[in-house]
Amino acid sequence: MSEARLQIPDQEIAQQVWEQLMHVYDPEIGVDLVNLGLIYALEVKEGQVRVEMSLTTPGCPMSDTMPEAVERAISMLPGVRSVRADLVWEPRWDPEMMSEQAKRELGFF
């Protein structure tokens, strides 16, 4: 890890993480994890990133894959020293957690 990477402010890393996660899609639904409302929390401390995320339903077939995709996507960002994505089920995800754009994409309206 280069010295330059370590000096990126945590706030800037956090911004990049959010943007990065908007490129990670649920392959079944076709909407990214941020707009789906599946990213519950993001902490960045001295380049160490921790994400709390959920899935649309317990017993989702993607429960192994998506947290690892998130870790993989974030680990590519400059300044990230370590990353951990934890799957949580509280609160239970609800379609209302989706962004307006995502709801429109899925034909809510």
Next chain:
Amino acid sequence: MGIGRAAGRSHATTALPLPYLAAALGAFLVAAAILPLLARWLVVTNDDPHVFALAHLVVLGWITMAMMGALHQLFPVALEARIRSPRIGRWNFWLYVIALSGFIPSFFFSWTTGMATFGCLTVLSILIFAANLAASYRSVRLWHPMAFYVAAGLAWLALTVGLGGLYALDWHFGWFQITDAMLAAHVQLGLAGWLSLTLMGVSYKLEAMFSLAHGHGERLALVNLGLWNSGLVGLAASLWLGSGGVLVLVFAIWLGLSAGVFVLDMALLLRRRRRRRFSLSQWHTFVSFASLLAAAALGGMLVGGPSVYRSWVVAYGYIAFFGWFGFSIVGKYYKIVPFLTWLRRFATVAGSAPTPLLREMVDQRIGWASFATLLAGYLGVAAGLLCASAPAVEGAGAFFFIGALLFASNVARLLRPRQSDPAPADGVAAEGFGRVSGPSLRVTQRRFGV
């Protein structure tokens, strides 16, 4: 950074179900090809070795094989459990294939020694599957209604194949006279017990998941499980004990009402869906649900009517097997096979390289063409059987076979290895690693700008 756990798991998740699903697809094609060739027998009687052979090819080779594959994949993920022994699942696949390869031709050619020998092997293989899955219940963490439906289905499966094995041995040794009612009990235990309960349970999980239907209560599903099972116990006992037409009719109506409750519950569930557009897979499912109601109505007529054509019995079986189970299975292939393929090819690079959406992996045009052809052929064959018209069954059956070929070609292209699979990006923030569109892996950036 904690990455890399998926590789082994994705292989384990896909390695077990895929051979079952591929073999089931092969059996489906063979059954669809044979059906029009047997039209002359099908419109005359259900009591014929050729018809029995076709029925067992459909039920054991296609539907049960597909359900075995699907459960090996769905059971662990949907119920947050582990398959007790994936190794047993892998070698039992070959035992099942060998057993069926001997059993079904033995039926066709009325070779009673082969029926007894391979029939026992088939029973053994199915019981191994059922025992392996039953043992997996110890690890279940998510007690969704699917868990209870599948458990009941497994119990009925053991009873069905037990009876079937007994009949196969009896056919060879001639211990007792197998009556029509005893055969009907065997058929109903398999159809309404193992197959219907499993499909209902899986539908509760998958339809909610695919349509993003949240907040639908589970009470009606569980009440109806009791209703269905008690009706089936009554029907099977009435048939087996020869209790007469009235009791059989009562329990047939009971099951018909329960089928109606299931379809109603599915409709209520889908009213809560947040994905408004129905997918190709779901349209297959709707045909399946309509067929369940049609089969239930026809079943009641067969029991309650004064006299019926023998071909109506065949039509009942055809609507149940090809319509209720068949369309649902075909539709779920469009979800399960892309998912397994996605896991196999993309799980280890997701997040760092372009990956497709599941629906982009299926050729939708071929999918819709296949659906239309299968539906037209299916309706034609059903009408042909009801009218006892062999030419209609032959013509519509050929049409159905074309639909089956289109479907199989669509699935086969998913299973074929590709040269263009993505490699993970190497430590840089690559543009457009989120998803791709189409087989060319062309990146189509889509951002919603929140």
